[in-house]
Amino acid sequence: GGLVDLAHVNSVRDIFALNAADIGDARSKADAVEEEEEERELISDAFRSTALVSSREQYEAMYRRSVEDPDGFWADIASSFYWKTKWETKDGKIHSENIDVRKGRVAIEWFKGGQTNICYNALDRHVKAGLGDKIAFFWEGNDPGLDDKLTYTQLLERVCQLANYLRDQGVKKGDAVAIYMPMLVELPIAMLACARIGAVHSVVFGGFSAEALSQRILDCRPNIVLTTSGVRRGAKVIKLKEIVDEALECVLREGFAVGTCLTYANDSAIQREDTPWQKGRDIWWQDVVPKYPKDCAVEWMDAEDTLFLLYTSGSTGKPKGVLHTTGGYMVYTATTFKYAFDYHDNDIYWCTADCGWITGHSYLTYGPLLNGASVVVFEGVPNYPDAGRCWEIVDKYKVSIFYTAPTAIRSLMRSGDEPVKQHSRKSLRVLGSVGEPINPSAWRWYYDVVGDGHCPISDTWWQTETGGFMITPLPGGWPLKPGSATLPFFGVQPAIVDENGHEISGKCSGYLCIKAAWPGMMRTLQGDHARYETTYFAPFKGFYFSGDGCRRDGDGYYWLTGRVDDVINVSGHRIGTAEVESALVSHPQCAEAAVVGFDHEIKGQGIYAFITLLEGVEYSQQLRASLINAVRIQIGAFAAPDKIHWAPGLPKTRSGKIMRRILRKIAANQLDELGDISTLADPSVVAQLIDLRDV
Ligand code: 6R9
Secondary structure (H helix, E strand, C coil): CCCCCCCCCCCHHHHHHHHHHHHHHHHHHHHHHHHCCCCCECCCHHHHHHCCCCCHHHHHHHHHHHHHCHHHHHHHHHCCCCCCECCCCECCECEEEECCHHHCCCEEEECCCCEECHHHHHHHHHHHHHHCCCEEEEEECCCCCCEEEEEHHHHHHHHHHHHHHHHHCCCCCCCEEEEECCCCCHHHHHHHHHHHHCCEEEECCCCECHHHHHHHHHHHCCCEEEEECCEEECCEEECHHHHHHHHHHHHHHCCCCCCEEEEECCCCCCCHHHCCCCCCCEEEHHHHHHHCCCCCCCCCEECCCEEEEEEECCCCCCCEEEEEECHHHHHHHHHHHHHHCCCCCCCEEEECCCCCCHHHHHHHHHHHHHCCCEEEEECCCCCCCCCCHHHHHHHHHCCCEEEECHHHHHHHHCCCCHHHHCCCCCCCCEEEECCCCCCHHHHHHHHHHHCCCCCCEEECECCHHHCCCCECCCCCCCCECCCCCECECCCCCEEEECCCCCEECCCEEEEEEECCCCCCCCCEECCCHHHHHHHHHCCCCCCEEEEEEEEECCCCCEEEEEECCCEEEECCEEEEHHHHHHHHHCCCCEEEEEEEEEEECCCEEEEEEEEEECCCCCCCHHHHHHHHHHHHHHCEHHHCCCEEEECCCCCEECCCCECHHHHHHHHCCCHHHCCCCCCECCCHHHHHHHHCCCC
């Protein structure tokens, strides 16, 4: 089964023609919440007395300036970074933008002409300012007792050694480097080393399969891949190098050869002699990198030179290589980190995200290091060896800012309050949430139990594409409401738009768009600017379209209601239904597949697949397992369907489009809400599907 081609989407109607009724659904769900009395959580005076932003009035004044004079606002902030050459100013403007497809090519530039380096700003700048002995990374291994730490000076030296090695291998400014590594400090080191020499890093999450990795390698064609022999995650051992070898074979079959595979030997997970090896191509990191000098001249980059690529899922089959540039991303991630977490110099910050996702880029690596923060990097999983691990780590490092995902909160909540209460957590000051809407009951538990009722929660709404936070509380700034991301960050102008592309005002619900460019915004999709325009700017002309539904309440607070496109959010991971379908139909016995999301207690959403088999093929448990395995092989275990539902036929319109609305209702077991099925080419398939529910 081939991948689905990019659909030519010209309007929101094209995107949502299949599921216009679902939009109604999303709305009524949003409105139902609204009817409930929304509780507010006031921030204590003690917290506010030291908060960077301590009132809504103070925020409003700053916000007003940020949208009325974005150039002045961001230029002031950018001045606190090191620029080798200052940016160009044209008529007082330091940025230019066109996000309106009717006016021509979508193009965004910030600080153009300015020369800087994000690695220099994240490391050298602090060392030069006397912070060299401050801890940059506390590393906590999968197994309690295994740990390490690096000061800013040591981190800089390690980054320089790797940067020198990469340069020596011929890696130059603009070249791509693929990184497939677990959460060792070597992963952010690898990203920073690339940034130092102007190489474009493309980190691929270690949970992706060989096939998914090969697809991402083929898209950006790096000559060098950085990886690790293996890693322990919880009780499991994952042999990453084996996966890389398989990916490189796939890539070779497509006629592309990677020159070098630099492999970090992680002896705590797997022995070197047990690691598959190809002489000539594979090199042990520890054999070469430590021999290089500990200083390395930086490559000065134009603010608009590419910093990294990060692949993410969309509505159609092929993952999109989101491209971020240097200057705007640097200024934006640093500023959002500082304000949304009310960062102070003595804070200890822990972000549980993996660097394979945008959160690990912006808020484990760049944002915190640009602020000179001490960051905890954790190799393991939140509930290993037991449900108290996170709070043990919080106490061990005196973590004051803790940032995680609702799925982790929900899974810890299941183990009850006891594992939390066994640890003091008295260092905690601010909590954060990211990845999906946080349900009010999980919010409450996080606030009352984890935070002992005194830590504001920053529920940060943003995306791979936005680079940094877009809608988020500023702790201390205004009352919180469980489940709301509250108000837009400085410079962000949200618009709620109706089906016809008209902005609606006041209390309302609709599609969440953004009206003007902000510095951290992606600039294009790797190799496909047309897809960038059609996906994000064509559906609602004049706006950036997020793909999310949203409601605004009477206080102006925003409530994200989830994706309105064919993207499923599983444990905070974005998965395109088309990608999963493409993996399923590649199975030799599968004729057709349709995938939808369903509410899942821990994951937020789970994956539910309807499968039509080839004529004559019998249903069996074994076949079910082998279909799920096809997804594990093509994408990765995290995208494995939770449920396979046999479907002799799928509900299709007369023009052959699958009506996913009906499938979603069946998956949710809301059989009384199927709606009008008379427009189906064959309405009898619905009864058939219902009959096969428990088969
Ligand atoms: C940062 C990240 C982006 C999608 C986004 C939305 C969902 C993320 C959220 C949230 C509600 C939040 N999302 N944070 N929804 N509240 N605080 O997760 O990036 O992987 O690109 O996913 O995640 O649906 O559109 P990414």
